[in-house]
Amino acid sequence: MKGEILIKNVTLVDSQGTHGQADVLVGEGRIISLAGGEAAQVVEAAGLYLSPGFLDPHAHLREPGQEVKEDLCSGLTAAARGGYTDVVSMPNTTPPIDRPEAVAALKSRARAIGQARLHPAAALTQGQEGQLLTEARLIKEAGAVLLTDDGRTNEDAGVLALGLRYAASVGLPVAVHAEDAGLRRGGVMHEGEVSFRLGLPGNPAYAESARIARDLEVVRYLTEELGVRAEGHSLLHFQHLSTRRGLELIRQAKREGLPVSAEVTPHHLTLTDRYLERLEPLYKVAPPLRTEADRRALLEGLLEGSLDCVGTDHAPHTADEKELDLLRAPFGIPSLEVAWPLLYTELVEKEGFPLPTLLERFTDGPRRLLGLPPIRLEEGAEASLVLWAPRLKRPVEPRTFASKARYSPWAGWQLQGWPVMTLVKGRVVFADLLDYRP
Amino acid sequence: MSFPKHLLDFQGWSRAQIESLLETARLMQEVLARPVKKVPALTGFTVATVFFEPSTRTRISFELAARRMSADVVSFAGATSSTAKGETYRDTLRTLDQMGIDAYILRTDAAGVPHQAHRWLKKPVINAGDGWRAHPTQALLDAFTLLERLGSLEGKKIAIVGDILHSRVARSNAELLPRLGAQVVACGPATLLPAHLPGASLTTRLQEALEEADAVMVLRLQKERMDRGLLPSIPEYIAGYQLTEARLAWAKPEAPLLHPGPMNRDVELEGTLADSTRSLVERQVANGQAVRMAVLYHVLVGKQ
Numbered sequence: 257m258k259g260e261i262l263i264k265n266v267t268l269v270d271s272q273g274t275h276g277q278a279d280v281l282v283g284e285g286r287i288i289s290l291a292g293g294e295a296a297q298v299v300e301a302a303g304l305y306l307s308p309g310f311l312d313p314h315a316h317l318r319e320p321g322q323e324v325k326e327d328l329c330s331g332l333t334a335a336a337r338g339g340y341t342d343v344v345s346m347p348n349t350t351p352p353i354d355r356p357e358a359v360a361a362l363k364s365r366a367r368a369i370g371q372a373r374l375h376p377a378a379a380l381t382q383g384q385e386g387q388l389l390t391e392a393r394l395i396k397e398a399g400a401v402l403l404t405d406d407g408r409t410n411e412d413a414g415v416l417a418l419g420l421r422y423a424a425s426v427g428l429p430v431a432v433h434a435e436d437a438g439l440r441r442g443g444v445m446h447e448g449e450v451s452f453r454l455g456l457p458g459n460p461a462y463a464e465s466a467r468i469a470r471d472l473e474v475v476r477y478l479t480e481e482l483g484v485r486a487e488g489h490s491l492l493h494f495q496h497l498s499t500r501r502g503l504e505l506i507r508q509a510k511r512e513g514l515p516v517s518a519e520v521t522p523h524h525l526t527l528t529d530r531y532l533e534r535l536e537p538l539y540k541v542a543p544p545l546r547t548e549a550d551r552r553a554l555l556e557g558l559l560e561g562s563l564d565c566v567g568t569d570h571a572p573h574t575a576d577e578k579e580l581d582l583l584r585a586p587f588g589i590p591s592l593e594v595a596w597p598l599l600y601t602e603l604v605e606k607e608g609f610p611l612p613t614l615l616e617r618f619t620d621g622p623r624r625l626l627g628l629p630p631i632r633l634e635e636g637a638e639a640s641l642v643l644w645a646p647r648l649k650r651p652v653e654p655r656t657f658a659s660k661a662r663y664s665p666w667a668g669w670q671l672q673g674w675p676v677m678t679l680v681k682g683r684v685v686f687a688d689l690l691d692y693r694p
Numbered sequence: 695m696s697f698p699k700h701l702l703d704f705q706g707w708s709r710a711q712i713e714s715l716l717e718t719a720r721l722m723q724e725v726l727a728r729p730v731k732k733v734p735a736l737t738g739f740t741v742a743t744v745f746f747e748p749s750t751r752t753r754i755s756f757e758l759a760a761r762r763m764s765a766d767v768v769s770f771a772g773a774t775s776s777t778a779k780g781e782t783y784r785d786t787l788r789t790l791d792q793m794g795i796d797a798y799i800l801r802t803d804a805a806g807v808p809h810q811a812h813r814w815l816k817k818p819v820i821n822a823g824d825g826w827r828a829h830p831t832q833a834l835l836d837a838f839t840l841l842e843r844l845g846s847l848e849g850k851k852i853a854i855v856g857d858i859l860h861s862r863v864a865r866s867n868a869e870l871l872p873r874l875g876a877q878v879v880a881c882g883p884a885t886l887l888p889a890h891l892p893g894a895s896l897t898t899r900l901q902e903a904l905e906e907a908d909a910v911m912v913l914r915l916q917k918e919r920m921d922r923g924l925l926p927s928i929p930e931y932i933a934g935y936q937l938t939e940a941r942l943a944w945a946k947p948e949a950p951l952l953h954p955g956p957m958n959r960d961v962e963l964e965g966t967l968a969d970s971t972r973s974l975v976e977r978q979v980a981n982g983q984a985v986r987m988a989v990l991y992h993v994l995v996g997k998q
């Protein structure tokens with residue numbers, strides 16, 4: 257059978273490990289063969305790795321309403337360049353995505369753009385106001401994969417309990433930004449030695465763990481008293497874990513069999529509150545960068561699987577906004593284009609983190625959260641793939657980002673493992689083989 | 695001896711540099727005692743005071759300091775209006791920078807803006823107070839005033855009383871005074887005390903802070919702390935922390951009293967204390983000018 261693309265002499269690597277070299281023939285959206293064949297386009301890929309495409313469970317693409325920061329086109333293009341074939345977009349846009357029509361509109365626009373695939377998340381409550389539930393069933397039919405009020409914290413435990421019960425009944429997972437707004441107060445960075453010294457309002461680690469503890473009790477109530485079951489997906493997903501203490505609570509809850517999952521961001525795995533000593537709003541993010549002890553704990557949690565996946569929390573802003581002062585600058589770091597090379601370099605190359613485990617957290621882990629089966633590198637599998645260069649070393653250069661947010665806390669960091677080609681169902685959505693010399 | 699081309703805080707300033715700067719301030723004090731209070735040291739330099747947070751006292755002190763050394767001075771009162779309209783600090787400063795300014799004196803309600811400005815402009819920047827973080831010229835004038843009275847700070851216990859958590863004055867003093875040999879104790883209500891403050895030991899017990907103190911620095915209490923629920927009431931604060939004649943008796947007999955101003959009389963301290971011979975408040979204001987002249991001189995001219 258004749259294929260469309262032949263990726264020659266490529267090393268196959270996925271969450272199960274490294275599977276040696278193959279000549280991957282792709283056609284009609286699938287992997288036709290791992291033993292070569294005829295194709296119109298041939299990519300000589302000796303020295304490159306081929307993996308299932310990444311899924312980001314947490315990105316802010318800002319459309320509608322804040323297109324000056326990012327839009328679907330720039331965001332999904334950035335995702336494709338980062339090796340992502342699938343992206344879950346957060347609903348805290350202007351206005352928030354809380355109606356089925358809005359979900360359908362995003363889906364159809366993303367299809368027309370044809371870069372990484374979009375899986376919208378929708379608000380758990382109308383207007384993300386934490387009061388009245390959204391139309392979960394209709395929203396799911398329109399194409400949403402997740403409900404969350406991310407950007408806001410679900411203050412009312414009663415509303416969260418209702419939302420979880422209803423979402424589970426229609427087959428949607430719920431994700432929460434777990435942070436106690438009262439304990440956080442006006443915190444702009446981690447509360448600790450550094451914040452006290454810099455005189456910046458602090459956000460204590462316990463703002464996160466106090467809320468996680470409460471939410472876990474809500475889940476326990478629902479599952480143990482009311483018999484709520486999530487079929488094939490997570491019941492409650494904790495977004496962007498930042499603290500050792502929060503992780504300990506999740507680890508314990510999972511051990512007890514509660515149906516919860518959690519994610520961690522590239523920045524919480526590579527940066528700490530010490531970077532704020534540079535007095536630079538670039539490092540201002542919510543939840544904040546924590547201590548080295550927290551960072552090491554998160555790394556441990558990612559390794560053992562208490563943290564199921566890496567979510568970028570890609571949160572672009574305009575450069576002008578990020579040049580305000582530390583009190584006024586908005587929270588957020590853009591990272592779709594660097595997440596993989598960053599964690600490959602900092603975790604796998606420098607810390608000896610197992611590559612298959614990291615891949616699991618970029619592929620199977622986030623798919624599991626949404627109830628999607630894993631993609632395996634075998635004949636007949638969907639050809640949503642990323643080709644990446646483990647030895648290609650290049651500095652992070654924000655001015656070359658496809659994202660509209662052309663700044664980065666990792667600017668100048670020398671990273672390797674850069675994606676050089678991304679395929680969505682066999683279609684090349686990103687290719688940059690120029691930099692790569694076999 | 696060469697000096698950093700900025701004063702953002704005391705990072706990068708050695709004890710010798712600080713002592714030399716205070717020595718220059720003593721010379722400036724002599725200039726200020728003359729009938730004609732003017733020297734040509736900064737002729738040809740243009741200095742801008744850019745205050746995004748209003749503070750008439752500090753601005754006037756800096757502007758007079760610059761003028762007394764023959765610098766040209768422009769002042770920009772940004773308040774927060776232009777930034778509220780969406781203009782960033784960077785835009786404002788870059789616009790000013792097109793006008794040939796040699797040094798910036800910057801005051802903001804947010805920590806770090808002077809550092810950001812220094813990175814953007816690559817020109818000397820003097821921090822005239824950034825948020826709760828630092829107010830280095832205030833700490834220098836406090837140290838100068840204390841030295842004048844106590845002779846040396848070696849082994850001296852300095853108590854700072856009040857809202858430590860939100861105080862740039864406390865932070866800068868805790869950074870500076872120990873470098874000159876002093877021991878700093880910071881004291882305030884539990885909700886206005888950070889868990890750590892490098893350079894200082896912390897206590898909520900006023901008597902513990904004041905006992906055997908060689909000097910006492912009282913900070914201004916902002917009414918806003920009540921609104922934000924950090925303190926129950928002013929009478930509650932007074933009951934625990936107001937500096938009174940009786941409480942000052944816990945300190946050493948001659949221990950002087952400092953206050954960065956402006957004062958809330960009969961709130962953080964008894965009004966009569968402010969006017970007593972123990973009070974160095976007016977001295978602090980006078981010394982402020984000499985210290986700021988010295989800072990401008992070192993940051994702009996740099997060598998002795």
Ligand SMILES: [Zn+2]
Binds near residue numbers: 407433495496542543
């Ligand atoms: Zn969030």
